Amino acid sequence: MSAPPPGAALTAPRRRVRVTVRGVVQGVGFRPFVHGLATELSLAGQVTNTGDGVVVEVEGPPDAVDRFCARVAPDAPPLAHVESVDTTDLPATGGDGFTIVASDPTGPVRTLVAPDTATCADCLAELADPADRRHRHAFITCTHCGPRFTIVTGLPYDRAHTTMSGFPLCPRCDREYHDPGDRRFHAQPVACPDCGPRLRLVLADAGAAASRELDPVDEARALLAAGAIVAVKGIGGYHLACDATQPEAVAELRRRKARGDKPFALMAADVAAVEHLVHLDAAERELLTGRARPVVLLRRRPPVRPAPGRPVPADAVAPGSPDLGVMLPYTPVHHLLLGAADRGARTAAPRLLVMTSGNLSGEPIVTDDGEALDRLAGLADAWLLHDRPVHVPCDDSVVRVCDGRPLVLRRSRGYAPLPVTLPVPVAPALAVGGDLKNVFCLGRGDRAWLSAHVGDMDDLATQHAFGRAERQLESITGVRPELLVTDTHPAYRSAAWARRHAGGRPVARVQHHHAHIAAVLAEHGVEDGRRVIGVAFDGTGHGTDGTVWGGEFLLADYDGFDRFAHLAQVPLPGGDAAVRRPYRMALAHLRAAGVAAAADLPCVAACPDGELPLLTRQLERGLNCVPTSSMGRLFDAVSSLAGVCHHAGYEAQAAIELEAAAVSAGCEDDDPRYTFRLTRGEGPGDAPLAADPAPLLAAAVDDVRLGVPAATVAVRFHLAVARLVRTVCGAARETAGLETVALTGGVFANVLLSSACARGLRADGFTVLRHQRIPPNDGGLALGQLVVAARTAATGR
Known part of the structure; x- marks a missing residue:
């Protein structure tokens, strides 16, 4: 074979392609990955960040360019999420070498920001290595882990557009940052002890300006061991921490925070620290140890005694709860507090810490250091803080596993701001959600961005936090809302915020339970026009008739709904007072059922002296008694009737403790006496069915008087509600021919009920849709x- 003629290599075919990659592709090591892939394939070109995503130009032999395009999505870095790859052919230029060029800040914003991610194994190894220059560095990070969402101030994602912009890189970090072969190549939060943020410890008894010169982490651990409460600054704000094994410390934190009996979350050093306390299946273990590191609600095992390596939390950590909320460390500071890199440490590391949001009850999580020293004064004995600013607050996410699948109850750190792909296009819009567990939602086209958990909107500071978070999410999504959407409740503060900030834009309103059902439909990608039987059970929602709804069976699609059935209405005596005092709901339900409120019933005994006659007259006359069909309030009533919970110090306490009682029964006990009587409601034509719990309540009263354990009453009640769902959905199928049921609303955070309903419905041949990635409670309402509203605007309906 003859040799090729001179210059043949220069005339070999070359192809140049522009590749635009959209999705979570900034801040996750995507440009370094592209550089490495192009170099491996001997391609020339460049890569840059833009508001549209990562834009690559590659040039070389056509087969090498084809291999690049085929691998750019499937071989992407672990934190990347590629949504689309578009290619355009360009004229070849004949250049050589591949470079990363400066980001282009012009053009529309279409890229996605990554969530904050737990410290990776490589960084943890360096953290614990005394020979590594980042040994015990509390801000160790790389392209595969660390803060993202909470430090981003704008796009494209570069260090100048993060809260790390105030920390110039030292020469060694700068070399790593510009070395294509380094794990920290273009890692925007990169730093080291020479150039990065600093930890310091501030003591309450020494004044805000005083701090010790010793290692702040060691000193914080010494304080925790002595029973102190320490405010710890993390990725998305402050936690209040104490040693979870010390009853006095836990009780004091509960007292200072005015927490009532609401469970605290635990942070465990590792899985081994909790395996003896909770049941752990493969799905729960994966959630605990994954990149998001949420709080995972885990079913408790029977009580155990403390032993070496087997710490036991104080009873006051989660009184009355069937679960323990557990998370593993997700920042270097947490790892150091819990014993990573512990060689030579002065104080033994705790194995279990209470880690609860750094705030007063009802207020948003604190992020600013000055605010922390002010607002957490009186709560904390010391502050372990640092000087890397938190741009947007982000509380811990909360997840549990239901029938082997994750069920997100609070979608925040580790998940926000990943978008939801919509089955229907929407106009640029902002949906402001509800007033409890507030989460708002921006949408445009086929994407929706849910915010991190904001909180309860009854506090002015939370409303200010809402505004700051909304502006930040607009800035990183590029969505400029042309429509605002609210709940129909006339007194919701979220709706008032929307009206104040509308600026001439239209404000649409969507009924509460219709929004719940639409959220589960959108999550499952249900197409426009497909109707389902929506079962929406919660505590409170403004109904179209002006009453309080919450036990609803709706025949619904995105366009609208018909109310097919509901729980029979009872008076809500005193409004919110009845929510805080479940015995009031028990008495209201007993009266509606025609059951005498005798002194031998626990709910009557719980009624304070002198209140029963007043409450009786209030119910007789209907004074301050809005009718309600709420399933959440029925759970409250049965909880008090069975003697489980008479006073609720936090939302859904009575229902949570009733679930705990049912779980403790250890077996199913389906008693046919526990049933609902279905009647046709008053009104013309096809009035909704009403599910009257009178027979169920009469049976429960009989059991209580016979001394039947509360656990048995609780499990019989749960199974009766599941039977009601099967019965009504069967009737709806006969009437409307629908074969799909969507279960939604805060009551379905109860996995015992959710599982029983789904099991029965599937046995009846239904397709069952339940939440997984979007909370069933009001945290999913905005989606x-x-x-419902923006789709209508987008399609002109």
Whole structure:
């Protein structure tokens, strides 16, 4: 074979392609990955960040360019999420070498920001290595882990557009940052002890300006061991921490925070620290140890005694709860507090810490250091803080596993701001959600961005936090809302915020339970026009008739709904007072059922002296008694009737403790006496069915008087509600021919009920849709509001 003629290599075919990659592709090591892939394939070109995503130009032999395009999505870095790859052919230029060029800040914003991610194994190894220059560095990070969402101030994602912009890189970090072969190549939060943020410890008894010169982490651990409460600054704000094994410390934190009996979350050093306390299946273990590191609600095992390596939390950590909320460390500071890199440490590391949001009850999580020293004064004995600013607050996410699948109850750190892909297009819009567990939602086209958990909107500071978070999410999504969407409740503060900030833009309103059902439909990608039987059970929602709804069976799609059935209405005596005092709901339900409120019933005994006659007259006359069909309030009533919970110090306490009682029964006990009587409601034509719990309540009263354990009453009640769902959905199928049931609303955070309902419905041949990635409670409400109202605007309906 003859040799090729001179210059043949220069005339070999070359191809140049522009590749635009959209999705979570900034701040996750994507440009370094592209550089490495192009170099491996001997391609020339460049890569840059833009508001549209990562834009690559590659040039070389056509087969090498084809291999690049085929691998750019499937071989992407672990934190990347590629949504689309578009290619355009360009004229070849004949250049050589591949470079990373400066980001282009012009053009529309279409890229996605990554969530904050737990410290990776490589960084943890360096953290614990005395020979590594980042040994015990509390801000160790790389392209595969660390803060993202909470430090981003704008796009494209570069160090100048993060809260790390105030920390110039030292020469060694700068070399790593610009070395394509280094794990920290273009890692925007990169730093080291020479150039990065600093930890310091501030003591309450020494004044805000005083701190010790010793290692702040060691000193914080010494304080925790002595029973102190320490405010610890993390990625998305402050936690209040104490040693979870010390009853006095836990009780004091509960007292200072005015927490009532609401469970605290635990942070465990590792899985081994909790395996003896909770049941752990493969799905729960994966959630605990994954990149998001949420709080995972885990079913408790029977009580055990403390032993070496087997710490036991104080009873006051989660009184009355069937679960322990557990998370593992997700920042270097947490790892150091819990014993990573512990060689030579002065104080033994705790194995279990209470880690609860750094705030007063009802207020948003604190992020600013000055605010922390002010607002957490009186709560904390010391502050372990640092000087890397938190741009947007982000509380811990909360997840549990239901029938082997994750069920997100609070979608925040580790998940926000990942978008939801919508089955229907929406106009640019902002849905503001509800007033409890507030989460708002921005949408445009086929994407929706849910915010991190904001909180309860009854506090002015939370409303200010809402505004700051909304502006930040607009800035990183590029969505400029043309429509605002609210709940129909006339007194919701979220709706008032929308009206104040509308600026001439239209404000649409969506009924509460319709929004819940639309949210689960959108999550499952249900197409426009497909109707389902929506079962929406919660505590409170403003109904179209002006009453309080919450036990609803709706025949619904995105366009609208018909109310097919509901729980029979009872008076809500005193409004919110009845929510805080479940015995009031028990008495209201007993009266509606025609059951005498005798002194031998626990709910009557719990009624304070002198209140029963007043409450009786209030119910007789209907004074301050809005009718309610709420399933959440029925759970409250049965909880008090069975003697489980008479006073609720936090939302859904009575229902949570009733679930705990049912779980403790250890077996199913389906008693046919526990049933609902279905009647046709008053009104013309096809009035909704009403599910009257009178027979169920009469049976429960009989059991209580016979001394039947509260656990048995609780499990019989749960199974009766599941039977009601099967019965009504069967009737709806006969009437409307629908074969799909969507279960939604805060009551379905109860996995015992959710599982029983789904099991029965599937046995009856239904397709069952339940939440997984979007909370069933009001934390998912904004997504439903968006697809109902903005979809209507987008399609002109």
